[in-house]
Amino acid sequence: MKKIVVFLGAPGAGKGTAAAAVAASTGARHVSTGAMLRDAVSRGTPAGLEAKSYMDAGALVPDEVLYKMVVETLVGAPDGATLFFDGFPRNLAQAEALAPLAKEGGAEVAGAICLDVAKDALLARLGGRRTCPKCGAGYHVLSLPPKVEGKCDVCGSDLAVRDDDKPETIAHRLEIYESATAPVIGFYEKAGALRRIDASGSAAEVADLVLKALKEMV
Numbered sequence: 574m575k576k577i578v579v580f581l582g583a584p585g586a587g588k589g590t591a592a593a594a595v596a597a598s599t600g601a602r603h604v605s606t607g608a609m610l611r612d613a614v615s616r617g618t619p620a621g622l623e624a625k626s627y628m629d630a631g632a633l634v635p636d637e638v639l640y641k642m643v644v645e646t647l648v649g650a651p652d653g654a655t656l657f658f659d660g661f662p663r664n665l666a667q668a669e670a671l672a673p674l675a676k677e678g679g680a681e682v683a684g685a686i687c688l689d690v691a692k693d694a695l696l697a698r699l700g701g702r703r704t705c706p707k708c709g710a711g712y713h714v715l716s717l718p719p720k721v722e723g724k725c726d727v728c729g730s731d732l733a734v735r736d737d738d739k740p741e742t743i744a745h746r747l748e749i750y751e752s753a754t755a756p757v758i759g760f761y762e763k764a765g766a767l768r769r770i771d772a773s774g775s776a777a778e779v780a781d782l783v784l785k786a787l788k789e790m791v
């Protein structure tokens with residue numbers, strides 16, 4: 574059986590950074606639906622063409638596009654794999670859909686970890702975020718700077734500010750988070766499958782807390 578651990582938290586809470594770090598140290602797979610969609614956009618696939626206008630506006634991409642991606646990812650994962658879902662589910666409909674989608678892909682949801690960060694800290698984090706447009710690696714000017722300013726450590730490309738990390742879009746993404754995504758936390762809480770961690774510390778501290786929460790889950 575494959576296992577899914579859902580990473581929850583506001584934009585800027587550090588889901589991607591923590592999921593990538595803990596995946597690297599445990600052999601789990603980091604599945605970022607945002608990164609998959611950005612890759613689909615840059616390759617100009619049908620899903621990418623459909624997703625682009627929603628993403629540029631900081632809006633949610635239609636559920637069906639995501640469901641297809643999720644099942645393909647699960648089917649492609651080897652038996653026994655643990656997958657860290659970063660960015661899915663993003664609303665209640667997706668949360669309800671996940672268990673049947675998981676079943677289709679030979680997986681089950683082991684639990685959810687919510688990264689808690691106060692709103693002013695989220696805004697500071699989002700403004701400093703930099704992403705490699707080529708390989709998708711993520712950085713932060715303060716907390717996770719690249720070795721050479723403005724250049725990707727992994728592939729050397731020039732780092733960029735994602736369109737959806739621009740100030741006007743950030744405000745919109747936080748609103749969507751409050752209205753559509755925050756209820757997903759209650760969904761896992763009611764199911765008794767939620768672990769909350771204080772994600773206000775450094776990337777290393779957060780990764781450590783995630784690892785501890787994970788040990789009680791998978």
Ligand code: AMP
Binds near residue numbers: 606608629635
């Ligand atoms: P992220 O990198 O997780 O912040 O995602 C970037 C963008 O991709 C979001 O602002 C959405 O437009 C889109 N996206 C990612 N995951 C989902 C999802 N589960 N449902 C709908 N849209 C998504």
